[in-house]
Amino acid sequence: MNSAVRARLLVAIAALAVALDVRAADNARQIVEEAQKRTDAASQRYEGLLQVFDAKGKIADKRWTFERLGSHGRSKAVLRFTAPAEVKGVALLVVNHPDRASDQWMWTPAIERDRRIALQDRSTRFFGTDFSFEDLEERDVDQYDFTLLGDDAIDGAACWKVQSMPRQSKSSQYTRSIVWVRKDNYAFARVESYSKSDLVRRLNYSDIRSVQGIWTARQLEMTDARRGSRTRLTLDKLEYNVPLKDEDFTLQAIRRQ
Amino acid sequence: MKRLAALLLLGAAAAAPSALEAQTITQRGFADASLFLFAQETPNDPTREVADVLAREEIFVKPAGWLQFAAGLDLRASSHDQVDDRWRLDVADRGERRPRLALRRLSATITRGALTVDAGKQFIRWGKTDIVTPTDRFAPRDFLNVIDAEFLGVAGVRGVVQARGNTFEAVWLPRFTPSRVPLVDQRWTAVPSEAAALPLFDAGATLPDGSQAGVRWSRTADRVEFSLSLFDGFNHLPNVAVFPAPTPFGAPPALAVSRTYPSIRSYGADAALPTKLFTIKAEAAYFTSSAADTDQYVLYVVQLERQAGEWVIVGGYAGEAVTERRSSFVFAPDRGLTRAIVARASYTIGPTKSVAFEGAVRQNGDGAYARAEYSQARGQHWRTTISGAAIGGRADDFLGQYRRNSHVKASLRYSF
Numbered sequence: 217m218n219s220a221v222r223a224r225l226l227v228a229i230a231a232l233a234v235a236l237d238v239r240a241a242d243n244a245r246q247i248v249e250e251a252q253k254r255t256d257a258a259s260q261r262y263e264g265l266l267q268v269f270d271a272k273g274k275i276a277d278k279r280w281t282f283e284r285l286g287s288h289g290r291s292k293a294v295l296r297f298t299a300p301a302e303v304k305g306v307a308l309l310v311v312n313h314p315d316r317a318s319d320q321w322m323w324t325p326a327i328e329r330d331r332r333i334a335l336q337d338r339s340t341r342f343f344g345t346d347f348s349f350e351d352l353e354e355r356d357v358d359q360y361d362f363t364l365l366g367d368d369a370i371d372g373a374a375c376w377k378v379q380s381m382p383r384q385s386k387s388s389q390y391t392r393s394i395v396w397v398r399k400d401n402y403a404f405a406r407v408e409s410y411s412k413s414d415l416v417r418r419l420n421y422s423d424i425r426s427v428q429g430i431w432t433a434r435q436l437e438m439t440d441a442r443r444g445s446r447t448r449l450t451l452d453k454l455e456y457n458v459p460l461k462d463e464d465f466t467l468q469a470i471r472r473q
Numbered sequence: 474m475k476r477l478a479a480l481l482l483l484g485a486a487a488a489a490p491s492a493l494e495a496q497t498i499t500q501r502g503f504a505d506a507s508l509f510l511f512a513q514e515t516p517n518d519p520t521r522e523v524a525d526v527l528a529r530e531e532i533f534v535k536p537a538g539w540l541q542f543a544a545g546l547d548l549r550a551s552s553h554d555q556v557d558d559r560w561r562l563d564v565a566d567r568g569e570r571r572p573r574l575a576l577r578r579l580s581a582t583i584t585r586g587a588l589t590v591d592a593g594k595q596f597i598r599w600g601k602t603d604i605v606t607p608t609d610r611f612a613p614r615d616f617l618n619v620i621d622a623e624f625l626g627v628a629g630v631r632g633v634v635q636a637r638g639n640t641f642e643a644v645w646l647p648r649f650t651p652s653r654v655p656l657v658d659q660r661w662t663a664v665p666s667e668a669a670a671l672p673l674f675d676a677g678a679t680l681p682d683g684s685q686a687g688v689r690w691s692r693t694a695d696r697v698e699f700s701l702s703l704f705d706g707f708n709h710l711p712n713v714a715v716f717p718a719p720t721p722f723g724a725p726p727a728l729a730v731s732r733t734y735p736s737i738r739s740y741g742a743d744a745a746l747p748t749k750l751f752t753i754k755a756e757a758a759y760f761t762s763s764a765a766d767t768d769q770y771v772l773y774v775v776q777l778e779r780q781a782g783e784w785v786i787v788g789g790y791a792g793e794a795v796t797e798r799r800s801s802f803v804f805a806p807d808r809g810l811t812r813a814i815v816a817r818a819s820y821t822i823g824p825t826k827s828v829a830f831e832g833a834v835r836q837n838g839d840g841a842y843a844r845a846e847y848s849q850a851r852g853q854h855w856r857t858t859i860s861g862a863a864i865g866g867r868a869d870d871f872l873g874q875y876r877r878n879s880h881v882k883a884s885l886r887y888s889f
Contacts, residue, residue, distance in 0.1 A: 268824045276824040277853065300853040301888035304501040319693075325501075328596040328624065332698060334747035337780035344824040461538065467640070468589040468633055472541050472582055473499050473533035 244362035244378045248395065251402040252288050252357050255430055257456040260284040263298075265450045266345055270443075278303070278345070285460045289314035289356025292465035303343070307470040308333075310353055317387040318353035323470040330467055339389035346417070346440040346447035350389055359383055365394065370405035371422065373398045390416060398424070403431040415441040428456045502530035503888040509618075511660065513877040516669035518660035524552040529577065539584050543595075545577035555617050555656065564594070566625055567650055569675065571617065578626050591631045596624055597644055599689060599702055600756050601743040604815040604833070605791040605807055607758035607772035608702050608741030610687060611644055613652040613709035619661050619806060619875060620842065620862060621882075625650055629685075640691040647684045649734065652709045654804050657730050663874035668728060674718050676731035681707045683736075699744035702758075707734045712766055713802040732804075735764035751777040754789075759796075769797040772811060788816035809871025812836050825850040833872065840872030841865050858884040 266278040279299040285292050289312050296307040305325040312318045320333040338350040360380040368377045375396040382388040389411060396406040407419040417440055421433035432454060439446040463469060509523040531545035549556045549571050556571045557563070563572030564579075580593030597611035606612075611629075614622040629646030655661030657673045664673060685706025692699055711732035718729035741758035757773035776789025793811035810833055819829040832843040846860035861881045866873020 270823065276850070298499075300850070301501060302503070302850070302856060302886070304499070304888075316695075328598045332693075332745060332747075334752040334778075334780075335696075336747060336749060337752070340780040340782065341821070344821060463584060463586055464538070466635055468584070468635060472535075472584075473501075473543065 244364035244376075245357070247364070247376050247378055247397050247402070248360075248362055248380070249357050251397050251404065254402045255432070256287045257428075257430060258285075258287070259458050259460045260454070260456050261458045261460070262451040262454040265452065267448045267450075268345055268445065269448070270445045276300075276344070278343070283458075283460055283464070284354075285462060285465055286312075288312075288354060289359070291354055292462075293352075293354070294465055294470055295352065296470070297343070305473050306343070308342075308349075308352065309465065309467060309470045311465070312354045312356075314356045314358060316359075316384065317350075318355075320349055320353070321467055321470070323467075325473070330470070335387060341440075346438040346443070346445055347449075348389065348417070351417070351419075351438065355382075368396060370396050370398070370420075373400065373405060375399060375405050398431075401426075401431040403433065417441060427454050430456055497535045498532065500530065500532045501888070502528070503886050504528040505884060505886040507882060507884040509880050509882050511878060511880045513879070515660040515663070515877045516666065517658055517662065517664045517673060520553055520660070522552070523555075525555070526550040531578065541582040541584075542580070543582070543593075544579050547572075547575045547577045549573060549575070553659065555659070565628070565648070565650070567680065569653070569656065569678075571615065571653070576626075587635045589633045589635075592629075594626045594628045595631065596626055597629075597631055598624075599687075599700070599741070599743075601698070601700075601745050601754045602756040602774040602776050602789070603754075603778075603787050604776070604789075604817060604831075605772065605774050605810050607756050607774060607807065608689075608700070608704075608739070608743055610702075610704040610706065610709075610739055610741075610758075611646065611685070613650050615653040616804075616806060617653055617655055617659075617661065619655060619878075620844070620864075622652075622806070625653065638693045640689075640693070642689040642691070644687045644689075645684060646686070646706070649681050649683070649685065649707050650709065651678065651680060651711065651732075651734055654711060654732065660878055661875065662730075663868070665868065672718075672725070672727040674727055674729045676716075676718070676729040678711065678732040678734070681734050681736065683707070697744065697746045700742065702739075702741040702743075704737075704739045704741070706737065708737045708760075708762075708767070709734065710803065710805045710807065712764075712800050713804055715802060733766075735762050735767040737762045737764075737767065751779045753777060764799075766800045768795055768800050768803075770795040770808070772807060774815075776815075783821040784818060785820075786816075786818045788814070788818075791815055806871070813840075813872075835866070835870060835872060839867045840870035840874075842872050842875075854887050854889060856884075856886045856888065858882075858886070860884075 261283045264280045264282055268276045280295050280297050282295050291312045293310040297303045307323040309321045310318050321330050323330045333349050339348050342349050360382055363379045365377040365379050368375050375398050378395045381392045390409040391412050393407055393409045398405050403424050404421050409417045420437045423434035424431055434451045436449045437446055505527045507525045511521045528548040534542045556573055557568055563575045566575045578594050580591050580595040583590045600606040600608040611627055613625045615625055616622045627646050627650045628648055631644045634641045657675045687704040689700055689702035711734050714731045716729055718727040720727050737760050739758045739760045743756035746753045755775045759771045761769050771794045774791045776787055778787045791811040791813055793808055813833045813835045815833045817831045821827045826849045829846045834841045842864045844862040848858040850856045863879045864875045866876055868874055
């Protein structure tokens with residue numbers, strides 16, 4: 217093979233690789249877009265049971281109520297602890313934005329004050345659980361670039377394995393995440409979040425059922441890879457499209473019990 | 474206030490049945506027993522062991538989406554005569570001692586779109602900084618144990634309008650609530666050694682009659698938050714007068730202490746700016762007064778705040794600039810903690826355990842205070858807390874005057 221032919225062949229291979237990569241990225245994005253579309257709801261409400269485990273076993277139970285108005289990057293959510301008794305009334309307001317990280321405020325009734333959670337503090341654990349403040353926000357598909365890594369199976373269910381990288385990496389503690397999306401219903405099965413090459417957290421979704429036509433995991437288990445601890449969140453009394461008012465998702469509203 | 478309480482209760486009763494389906498009732502409460510052990514006696518107080526018991530219950534009733542009622546009661550006992558022994562419901566909570574049974578809060582909250590109105594006895598907090606909060610003018614506190622001060626509710630009306638990133642707030646209190654100050658015969662009233670031999674009497678307080686008002690505008694932008702506020706009312710911390718007490722002929726001389734609460738106006742500002750490493754919080758207020766015996770001054774605080782892993786760290790400087798000095802005696806813990814470096818750090822050991830550290834050091838080194846606390850929860854209801862506070866310094870310094878009050882405290886709380 218002469219050099220001209222070889223050069224042309226290399227260019228063709230490179231072009232094909234780029235095209236395949238673009239197509240893979242397109243496919244990956246389409247997969248996540250479809251997953252996002254399928255979970256669109258005007259609102260959501262559930263009661264959550266949080267069970268925090270360390271390496272030795274179960275440590276503590278917490279309960280919260282969660283209400284969300286809107287969907288995917290244009291939503292507002294209020295999460296309010298109902299147990300244990302000493303944290304009753306502690307509330308977190310999350311205002312998600314389509315183009316940037318969320319705004320978050322925490323209301324602490326014991327001192328009758330709210331506090332904005334600064335962006336640089338979002339990587340810290342939320343109230344002794346293995347979820348960080350950032351994990352509680354809901355981001356839009358447009359805030360990430362996606363790459364399809366291939367196929368995999370989680371708990372016997374065929375999944376697409378998609379890598380997502382935040383477009384504004386400075387606003388996230390994670391440099392990349394790998395998302396497993398089930399092929400049968402586009403529900404998320406697992407998310408692994410990394411800081412550079414280190415696994416930081418793994419979120420497993422299970423007990424996936426159709427609730428009002430939306431495939432939803434009723435149990436989420438977050439593992440903190442660095443600490444070896446994990447928190448299981450079980451969703452109870454889950455409802456979509458419940459009547460909620462915009463005025464219940466304000467700083468004034470989270471002061472109310 | 475009693476009439477207001479009755480009206481709120483009637484309102485709750487009237488609204489509840491009509492909307493029983495939508496009604497939600499929540500409650501929270503605790504019973505807390507604390508034991509203080511002091512290392513030293515003081516000239517006016519030989520008691521070194523003090524036990525307190527507090528039971529608190531708060532109920533929140535939401536008969537409709539736009540309406541909420543809140544009610545709270547405190548029941549107290551003390552081994553050291555810090556509680557008024559009379560069995561009656563103290564609605565105003567303005568006495569020298571803590572009431573046996575007090576109405577902690579009783580308020581109605583009405584929400585209509587962007588407008589929220591709270592009426593009744595409630596808690597109103599302004600400001601952003603933590604250890605000293607110069608703009609927090611509607612928040613009197615119980616300073617019976619100076620460094621363990623809880624907030625007291627105030628009776629009034631608070632209206633808030635939120636419009637996009639702006640919050641406009643107006644507050645009107647028809648009746649003044651003072652901070653509770655240390656009892657004259659107890660260790661948190663520091664008596665100079667030269668006067669220690671003289672009996673000290675409380676000559677009472679003159680509480681002002683007028684109303685208080687304030688307005689505040691807060692702006693929440695993409696990254697920065699700031700507020701401007703104006704307060705017109707009375708200082709909840711008193712000017713103190715010490716004078717010879719009238720004594721029967723031939724009786725040994727004695728001193729009397731009286732308190733007045735001067736009218737003040739304060740112009741305040743606070744801001745929070747997150748940066749890459751810290752959140753910078755700053756707060757300042759300029760206090761003026763028409764009272765001839767009241768200082769005019771500026772209080773300001775700059776603090777840095779950071780959460781890192783399991784640590785929450787707050788540290789900064791609190792300062793004071795007196796623009797016109799007029800008074801000689803005040804009881805002012807807010808000013809007493811200025812010209813000082815202040816810091817607080819807490820570390821979450823695990824889901825049930827935490828430690829916290831807090832300290833203040835006056836810049837001239839005349840006074841210092843440090844506290845460490847270990848807290849552990851057991852199950853869903855119990856929490857044990859053990860803390861130790863060390864106080865040192867010169868007798869003429871606000872912190873230093875309590876140098877004989879270093880103590881350890883053990884608390885057991887059952888929350889329900």
